[in-house]
Amino acid sequence: MNIALLSATLAAVLWAQPGQALAASSSKGDCLSCHSALKKRRFAHGPVGVGMCSACHGAEKPVKEPAKHHTFTPTKEQPELCLSCHDGMRPQLAGFKVPHPAIESGCTSCHDPHGSEQRFFLKGKTMDQTCSACHEAKTKAAVIHKPVGTSCGLCHDPHGSANAKLLKAASPELCFGCHAKVRQELGGSKVHAPVKAGCVSCHDPHSAPKEGLLKADGRKGLCIGCHKKVGERVQSAKRPHEAVEKSGCVGCHSPHASNHDHLVKEAMPKLCVGCHAGMKAEVSSPFLHGPTKLGECTGCHDAHGADNPKILRQYFPEGFYNPYKDGLYSLCFNCHEKDIAKDERTKTLTDFRNGDQNLHYLHVHAQKGRSCKACHQVHGGRQEKHVRENVPFGTWMLPINFKRTARGGTCNVGCHNPKAYDRSKAVDNP
Structure with missing residues (x-):
């Protein structure tokens, strides 16, 4: 000075x-x-x-x-009058890329030239009150950002800045000054696009109606502002995913960054068994269903909601007995050859045949056609082709007693007499 x-x-x-x-x-x-x-x-x-x-x-x-x-x-005229003594401000004011517009009206726009009850001779009782003389109050919403409740000067430089909005640092660096944990989160290899654009893409820096200073309901409302197709699916699904209903998007997704695609918190199926604990043993089986092995639970399930039971992407019958018709197993035939259930005789479609008799066809076209999951565990099992060790039948679990042979196999299950099959030479079962 x-x-x-x-x-x-x-x-x-x-x-x-x-x-x-x-x-x-x-x-x-x-x-x-x-x-x-x-x-x-x-x-x-x-x-x-x-x-x-x-x-x-x-x-x-x-x-x-x-x-x-x-x-x-x-x-002298302002600001030269003030700079006569406060000359330390001169290079600072000259170097601002974004000067405070109030300075053009003079230092006395914010400061009382004679004195004040507040430090820095502010005209208002607080810095916030001084600012709100020109700027609309930012504390009207239910959740107020703590710096706002303390002083605007924690985030803004009142004289000018190199950054827009007179911020002391650019976003997100400014925010990291307090939110160091978020900086650590952003170490993930996949960063949410709005984070790159700045924290204020999702958060209101002053006050907001929702926790986390989110501009809209963080469970669903905020995210579907960008992810419109997902929002439409969530809203229209006849069978909503319970996780979405209870926890919203952040139940499964990290809002800032992740090491996994789609910003999920964990890779599948680990993410899913966090809630579906009963599936843990099945997805840890030695013989896994292809989608489970690839970590693609969403190959069969729509994580945001679906019109089918168990949020399946396509229809699959729930019952044990199901008279076969086209479209009945469309979910499975997205990957598996659909003719496996249509051709009564084959030597190429499947190894589950007695000579050229297609045993898949036999099971699904029988008088009481069986569902695929009557014999196969959906996610994985202890036997090849994830063949079940037990068949669910009402409240019972009937043992299959399946044994594989070099050219076929045998089973001794409660739903029929012992049977055998041989791909090279058909077995005459009684």
Whole structure:
């Protein structure tokens, strides 16, 4: 600060304790004898403290009103007047890429030139109140950002900045100053696109109606603002995914970053068994269904909701007995050859045949056609082709007792007499 214009006494006053005031006379009498209230402010501007009004005020303006209404011309125009002493601000103001527009109107837009009850001679009772004189109050919503409740100056530079909105640093670096944990999250190889654009893509930096300062309901409403097709699926699904209903998108997805595709918190099937604990043993089996092995639960299930039971992408019958018809097992035939259930005789479609008799056809076209899952575990099992060890039948679990042979196999299950099959030479079963 340039103090050449001020006396040694003024320099002392600049460091005076709040409430301390010094009396002195101006060249035209004692201004403070009339304007005594100016001395009583908790933080008095240095020239006021020593009665050195002429440091800022020049010649008296001629007026028609009584003398008590006299006014004075400033010794210089703002901001040059202020920079005469506060010269440390000069290079700072000159270097701002984004200056505070209020500076064009003068420093006294925000500061009281005589003094204030607040530090920095702010006109408002707080910095926030000073700012809200021009800026609409940002604390109307239910959840208020803690820095907003403390001081606008924690995030904004009141004079100017190299960043938009007078921010002290660019987003997200500014936010990381407090939210260090989020910085760690962003170490993931997959970063959510809005995060790259800035935290304010999803969060309101001042106040918001929802926890986390989210601009909309974080369970679904916020995300479907961008992910519209997913939103339509969630809204229209006859069978909603319970995880979406209870926890919203963040039940499965990390909103900031992840090491997994689609920002899921864990790779599948580990992610899914976090809720579906009963599936853990099955998905840990030595012989896994292809989608399970590839970690693609969503190959069969729609994680956001579906029109079919068990949020399956396509229809699959729930019952044990199902008279065969086209489309009955369309879910399975997305991957498996559909003719396996249509051709009564074959030597190429399947190894599950007795000679050329297609035993898949036999089972699904029987008088009481069986579902695929009557013999196969859906996610994985302890036997090849994830063949079941037991068949669910009502409340019973009937053992299959399947044994594989070099050219076929045998089974001794509760739903029929012992049977055998041989691909090379058909077995005549009684």
